[in-house]
Amino acid sequence: MRLWKSWIVTRKDLSMFRKNRYILYSIIAMPIFIGVVLPVIFILALGTQSTQLSHAQLVAGAQQIVNMGTIYFVLIPSVLPSIIASYSFVGEKIEKSLEPLLATPTTDGELLLGKSLAAFIPCMAVTYFGSAIFAIIMDSWSYANLGVFLLPNPYWALVMGVISPLACVMSVEANVIISSRVNDIRAAQQLGGLVVLPLIFLVIFASASAAASNYLAFGVSIALTIVDILLFYTSKATFQREEILTKWK
Amino acid sequence: MIETENLTRKFGNLTAVDSLTLHVDEGEVFGFLGPNGAGKTTTVRMLCCLISKTSGTARIGDHTVDSEQDCLAIRKMVGLLPENVGLYDSLSAYRNLEFYGRLYEVPEQKRRENIEHMLKLLDIWERRDDAVGTFSKGTKQKIAISRALIHDPQLLFLDEPTANLDPEAAKTVRDFILELKKERRTIFLNTHNLDEAERLCDRIGILKTKLIAVDSPRNLERSLYNRTTIVHMEKITDAVLTAVKNLNSVKNIRVSENKLILDMDDPEKQNPELVRTIVEAQGDIQYVTELKSTLEDVYLKLIREAPSTK
Numbered sequence: 001m002r003l004w005k006s007w008i009v010t011r012k013d014l015s016m017f018r019k020n021r022y023i024l025y026s027i028i029a030m031p032i033f034i035g036v037v038l039p040v041i042f043i044l045a046l047g048t049q050s051t052q053l054s055h056a057q058l059v060a061g062a063q064q065i066v067n068m069g070t071i072y073f074v075l076i077p078s079v080l081p082s083i084i085a086s087y088s089f090v091g092e093k094i095e096k097s098l099e100p101l102l103a104t105p106t107t108d109g110e111l112l113l114g115k116s117l118a119a120f121i122p123c124m125a126v127t128y129f130g131s132a133i134f135a136i137i138m139d140s141w142s143y144a145n146l147g148v149f150l151l152p153n154p155y156w157a158l159v160m161g162v163i164s165p166l167a168c169v170m171s172v173e174a175n176v177i178i179s180s181r182v183n184d185i186r187a188a189q190q191l192g193g194l195v196v197l198p199l200i201f202l203v204i205f206a207s208a209s210a211a212a213s214n215y216l217a218f219g220v221s222i223a224l225t226i227v228d229i230l231l232f233y234t235s236k237a238t239f240q241r242e243e244i245l246t247k248w249k
Numbered sequence: 250m251i252e253t254e255n256l257t258r259k260f261g262n263l264t265a266v267d268s269l270t271l272h273v274d275e276g277e278v279f280g281f282l283g284p285n286g287a288g289k290t291t292t293v294r295m296l297c298c299l300i301s302k303t304s305g306t307a308r309i310g311d312h313t314v315d316s317e318q319d320c321l322a323i324r325k326m327v328g329l330l331p332e333n334v335g336l337y338d339s340l341s342a343y344r345n346l347e348f349y350g351r352l353y354e355v356p357e358q359k360r361r362e363n364i365e366h367m368l369k370l371l372d373i374w375e376r377r378d379d380a381v382g383t384f385s386k387g388t389k390q391k392i393a394i395s396r397a398l399i400h401d402p403q404l405l406f407l408d409e410p411t412a413n414l415d416p417e418a419a420k421t422v423r424d425f426i427l428e429l430k431k432e433r434r435t436i437f438l439n440t441h442n443l444d445e446a447e448r449l450c451d452r453i454g455i456l457k458t459k460l461i462a463v464d465s466p467r468n469l470e471r472s473l474y475n476r477t478t479i480v481h482m483e484k485i486t487d488a489v490l491t492a493v494k495n496l497n498s499v500k501n502i503r504v505s506e507n508k509l510i511l512d513m514d515d516p517e518k519q520n521p522e523l524v525r526t527i528v529e530a531q532g533d534i535q536y537v538t539e540l541k542s543t544l545e546d547v548y549l550k551l552i553r554e555a556p557s558t559k
Contacts, residue, residue, distance in 0.1 A: 101335075105354065
């Protein structure tokens with residue numbers, strides 16, 4: 001596997017996404033909205049409690065709320081790949097550009113990795129961007145009102161560093177499999193959204209449970225890794241030159 | 250450059266290509282003719298290692314179409330122009346070519362030179378930064394050909410390069426192929442356009458799942474039809490007819506108005522004797538022509554007579 005080959009494909013796709021306003025606005029809107037609106041709601045909610053609770057209770061409550069908000073940053077990388085990955089794979093089908101691409105001296109794995117990275121990178125970038133906005137607003141409030149920084153904390157680090165990327169990989173792989181079966185970008189997005197929905201619920205439930213204990217969080221990460229590996233082999237079996245040319249109509 | 254032996258590809262119960270045995274020499278322009286669904290594109294895809302073969306062997310240069318390692322080497326040495334141009338509409342002409350140049354591992358300096366050379370040759374250099382989506386079909390086809398040549402391949406597969414192009418754009422593309430022919434590149438040309446095949450190709454293969462015939466366009470024409478000389482005369486007399494009938498070289502004689510229509514084996518050698526005989530029999534010759542069968546006649550005859558093998 002030559003990573004530089006995959007990177008060429010990734011760069012080309014990223015450059016195409018930059019020129020597509022629909023994709024650009026779609027992927028930027030959600031994390032910014034969550035990153036800004038969510039802390040505002042939390043701050044308002046915490047503000048109403050501040051006169052009734054002790055400082056320690058307020059800090060613990062704020063910490064819980066912040067952890068709850070962190071779960072939304074698992075939702076973002078689970079949903080966004082259905083927008084990008086559908087363009088990445090179905091877009092090649094529509095432009096009929098798969099055949100010349102497959103005729104180049106690149107392996108199936110290199111192409112798959114390149115395409116997957118092109119979906120993964122912007123999704124994770126905007127997730128981190130949204131999460132940074134969330135953290136800055138929450139910390140600004142907490143430092144001013146409680147004298148502590150709520151973020152980063154170990155749970156936030158685990159979600160952003162492990163669970164969120166794993167959820168994104170899972171969604172990208174699911175979308176690769178869907179792209180191999182449909183010809184229309186809208187259908188790919190709708191199906192992508194539909195198929196990842198149970199996975200999203202699973203991830204959110206698992207992430208929420210993981211907030212309770214480090215062992216559970218570790219278990220969630222392992223489970224997600226196993227799902228990712230299974231989906232990876234399925235998407236790899238789907239993304240084969242011969243399959244693409246003879247069955248991706 | 251290309252060698253296949255009993256190359257076969259089946260899709261379930263359907264045989265797309267059946268026992269194809271073929272060789273294409275280095276520097277040759279080989280035309281592959283056949284109706285829709287004859288297996289031309291499947292053959293090209295097998296030879297470019299895009300799809301696997303069911304049985305048989307195929308070699309491109311020193312590599313067999315088999316292992317992943319050989320296939321990577323083959324893809325590196327061949328250029329492919331598929332039936333659909335498949336360019337990225339939102340990227341510029343330059344970026345499209347640059348992307349493929351990188352994938353074909355062309356060093357940066359060489360890549361820049363090749364792109365500039367191609368785009369200037371095809372008169373697109375001034376518009377190199379325009380999005381491909383803004384170009385006409387003919388211009389897109391030119392860019393797609395440039396893409397196939399970006400890594401200077403020894404072997405070029407062109408699948409219907411002039412299909413859906415207006416006559417002027419088709420001519421530009423044909424002229425470009427002739428330029429490539431002068432550079433002694435090996436070209437494998439899939440086409441429906443018989444006139445194009447006749448003008449561009451050194452040899453032609455006619456495929457209808459099985460390979461029906463392979464030869465130069467001229468030999469194909471001659472192998473199926475008698476060569477016919479037509480002698481236009483002022484008047485055909487009995488003396489002329491008798492004299493001509495006595496010639497051993499003439500296989501068959503027909504008379505139509507003031508024309509003598511004669512089937513002959515080797516008109517270049519036998520026509521002078523024929524003319525002398527007619528003149529000696531007091532016949533007045535206006536002019537002598539050859540009735541030529543076209544590649545279209547040959548193609549239609551072979552395709553109609555070929556058994557359906559699917």
